[in-house]
Amino acid sequence: MSSSPVPKVGLRRRLTDHLMTLLAVLAVIIVLAPLIAIFGDLLYRGASSLNWAFFTQIPKPVGETGGGMANAIVGSMLILGIASLIGVPFGIGAGIYLAEFGRNRLGGAIRFTADVLNGVPSIVVGVVAWAIVVLYQKHFSALAGGVALAIMMVPTICRTTEEMLLLVPQSLREAAYGLGVPRWRTTLSITLRTATSGVITGVMLAFARIAGETAPLLFTALGNQFWNLNPSQPTAALPLQIYVYANSPYDDWHRQAWAASLVLIILIVGAVSAVRFAVRRGSFGTA
Amino acid sequence: MANAAFPRPDMPGAQPVEGAKLKSVSTTAPLRLLSTGEIPDHIFAIVITATGLAVLGVLALIVYELVLRSSLAWHAFGWKFFIASDWDPVSEQFGALPFIYGTLVSSLLALIIALPLSVGVAVFTTEMCPKKFRGPLSFFVELLAAIPSVIYGLWAMFVLVPILIQYVSPVLSKTLGWTGLFTGPFFGYSMLSAGIILAIMIIPIISSITREVLAVVPQHQREAVLALGATRWEMIRIGVLRNARAGIVGAIILGLGRALGETMAVTMVIGNSPHISQSLFAPGYTMASVLANEFSEATGDIYQSALVEIGLALFFVTIIVNALARLLVWSVARGQPVRANA
Numbered sequence: 001m002s003s004s005p006v007p008k009v010g011l012r013r014r015l016t017d018h019l020m021t022l023l024a025v026l027a028v029i030i031v032l033a034p035l036i037a038i039f040g041d042l043l044y045r046g047a048s049s050l051n052w053a054f055f056t057q058i059p060k061p062v063g064e065t066g067g068g069m070a071n072a073i074v075g076s077m078l079i080l081g082i083a084s085l086i087g088v089p090f091g092i093g094a095g096i097y098l099a100e101f102g103r104n105r106l107g108g109a110i111r112f113t114a115d116v117l118n119g120v121p122s123i124v125v126g127v128v129a130w131a132i133v134v135l136y137q138k139h140f141s142a143l144a145g146g147v148a149l150a151i152m153m154v155p156t157i158c159r160t161t162e163e164m165l166l167l168v169p170q171s172l173r174e175a176a177y178g179l180g181v182p183r184w185r186t187t188l189s190i191t192l193r194t195a196t197s198g199v200i201t202g203v204m205l206a207f208a209r210i211a212g213e214t215a216p217l218l219f220t221a222l223g224n225q226f227w228n229l230n231p232s233q234p235t236a237a238l239p240l241q242i243y244v245y246a247n248s249p250y251d252d253w254h255r256q257a258w259a260a261s262l263v264l265i266i267l268i269v270g271a272v273s274a275v276r277f278a279v280r281r282g283s284f285g286t287a
Numbered sequence: 288m289a290n291a292a293f294p295r296p297d298m299p300g301a302q303p304v305e306g307a308k309l310k311s312v313s314t315t316a317p318l319r320l321l322s323t324g325e326i327p328d329h330i331f332a333i334v335i336t337a338t339g340l341a342v343l344g345v346l347a348l349i350v351y352e353l354v355l356r357s358s359l360a361w362h363a364f365g366w367k368f369f370i371a372s373d374w375d376p377v378s379e380q381f382g383a384l385p386f387i388y389g390t391l392v393s394s395l396l397a398l399i400i401a402l403p404l405s406v407g408v409a410v411f412t413t414e415m416c417p418k419k420f421r422g423p424l425s426f427f428v429e430l431l432a433a434i435p436s437v438i439y440g441l442w443a444m445f446v447l448v449p450i451l452i453q454y455v456s457p458v459l460s461k462t463l464g465w466t467g468l469f470t471g472p473f474f475g476y477s478m479l480s481a482g483i484i485l486a487i488m489i490i491p492i493i494s495s496i497t498r499e500v501l502a503v504v505p506q507h508q509r510e511a512v513l514a515l516g517a518t519r520w521e522m523i524r525i526g527v528l529r530n531a532r533a534g535i536v537g538a539i540i541l542g543l544g545r546a547l548g549e550t551m552a553v554t555m556v557i558g559n560s561p562h563i564s565q566s567l568f569a570p571g572y573t574m575a576s577v578l579a580n581e582f583s584e585a586t587g588d589i590y591q592s593a594l595v596e597i598g599l600a601l602f603f604v605t606i607i608v609n610a611l612a613r614l615l616v617w618s619v620a621r622g623q624p625v626r627a628n629a
Contacts, residue, residue, distance in 0.1 A: 212435020
């Protein structure tokens with residue numbers, strides 16, 4: 001009775017097992033610590049610096065305290081708007097191509113290219129946007145910034161759109177064809193429509209990714225201390241302003257950099273969480 | 288199942304279809320083509336194919352512009368550009384070695400720190416963690432990936448660097464000073480700070496891809512090893528990690544690709560000094576940060592061209608690194624696409 005059918009595990013092996021579990025837990029703690037610290041610092045330092053002026057005023061001249069980032073918030077919206085106008089149609093179009101026409105060599109090449117483009121450093125994308133827009137316009141502009149960010153949006157949107165369209169059952173397409181619906185109509189109003197929530201997920205994720213990009217804007221949108229709504233002029237953007245203010249020697253500007261970071265992170269985390277929540281509740285569980 | 292998962296889409300009504308049918312019987316061939324949508328179908332196919340080709344076009348455009356704009360520096364310096372270490376815009380002498388060195392060292396440092404931590408997190412989430420905590424835990428780790436680079440930089444400047452100066456650097460120079468890596472004065476803006484902030488930034492990438500790779504290891508592998516009397520760690524080591532090796536290597540290389548091109552956070556803490564130094568306490572400079580700092584103010588064609596050439600080199604290195612990683616991860620995940628970002 002005393003000898004159990006399962007042989008006893010040796011002490012050394014049991015200790016190793018516990019040690020490894022401990023190490024894994026430790027790794028989780030070490031990884032989560034900076035996350036908690038970053039969010040804590042953002043809330044603590046950012047919230048105390050947020051005020052009405054931050055959202056309504058433009059920066060004060062160097063040395064004066066006060067002022068806000070209203071122009072940078074609007075500038076960011078302008079640049080992101082331009083980027084979305086260019087990037088979203090191309091991204092979704094390329095995604096449709098991959099899902100509906102792309103079961104061939106060309107499709108494979110485009111798929112691979114999109115994945116590779118995803119890994120191109122954002123600063124290099126900035127150099128390219130500078131070369132194709134700024135050099136011809138002869139000055140920095142919101143348009144150039146938008147083009148840079150659009151290039152970064154396309155691969156992400158393209159790949160998620162493809163994945164989402166492929167989740168739509170083939171029988172749905174066949175049903176449409178069976179009713180005599182032409183292919184373009186089937187793709188747009190049956191397949192794409194069914195996958196809408198998933199496609200929007202991809203767009204939002206791409207948007208969240210580019211919303212905080214700074215490097216490609218450094219020599220495209222450049223930044224601006226004043227109001228600008230003209231797409232062909234240098235424009236302020238929230239991430240650029242954070243960078244400039246953080247590197248400045250003024251405490252008041254540091255304070256505003258934290259405030260701007262808080263606003264930016266709320267925007268981005270809000271978008272990502274909303275997407276995750278929608279995906280969890282919606283029909284697509286794998287995004 | 289299909290009914291529950293997919294809300295019924297709006298089908299076109301019966302009328303247009305019937306109309307088309309009637310017409311197709313009664314009209315001549317070209318009109319029939321129009322009404323059944325063959326011509327719109329061709330247009331649609333062309334437009335969609337064009338957007339697909341645009342993706343290829345963008346990559347071609349990137350290569351073309353970078354090569355074109357850097358040709359001046361290429362003709363002036365040739366291969367010497369990559370092995371010369373003097374960077375002097377005033378006398379128009381350009382050598383990229385300090386930047387290449389800085390990029391490699393900061394990325395490798397980040398990998399060394401990030402690798403055990405991210406594999407640990409991935410193993411914990413897939414193999415040890417209670418099921419109901421898995422979702423939230425991976426969500427929190429992926430939140431790290433959603434934080435913009437510039438905010439990491441801001442945090443590193445005002446929080447991480449003071450901590451490193453006060454608590455970490457004295458310990459490091461006392462215990463590991465003999466290696467020569469942690470010598471000299473530490474002012475905070477250094478290769479070490481850049482490596483640590485980079486590690487924090489690439490952990491979510493490596494761990495989320497490792498998690499996906501671990502998840503595709505078949506369950507019966509685990510059961511088989513457990514049935515032989517293995518402890519949980521032995522099961523993970525023999526049954527899971529060994530099978531997922533190629534995928535984990537892919538994840539690491541993907542993380543490396545990200546670290547090589549990372550700009551803002553590194554620029555804000557690395558110190559931006561184009562000198563090669565053995566000590567990690569000394570400031571450095573990376574390829575991405577020299578572009579960020581000097582490109583918009585570069586005067587003179589050759590200066591600008593030299594900077595674009597650095598961009599071109601960075602581009603090629605990241606392309607090769609990423610392609611390699613994709614192939615490795617693809618081969619493990621059996622062709623399922625794996626996303627690198629949140």
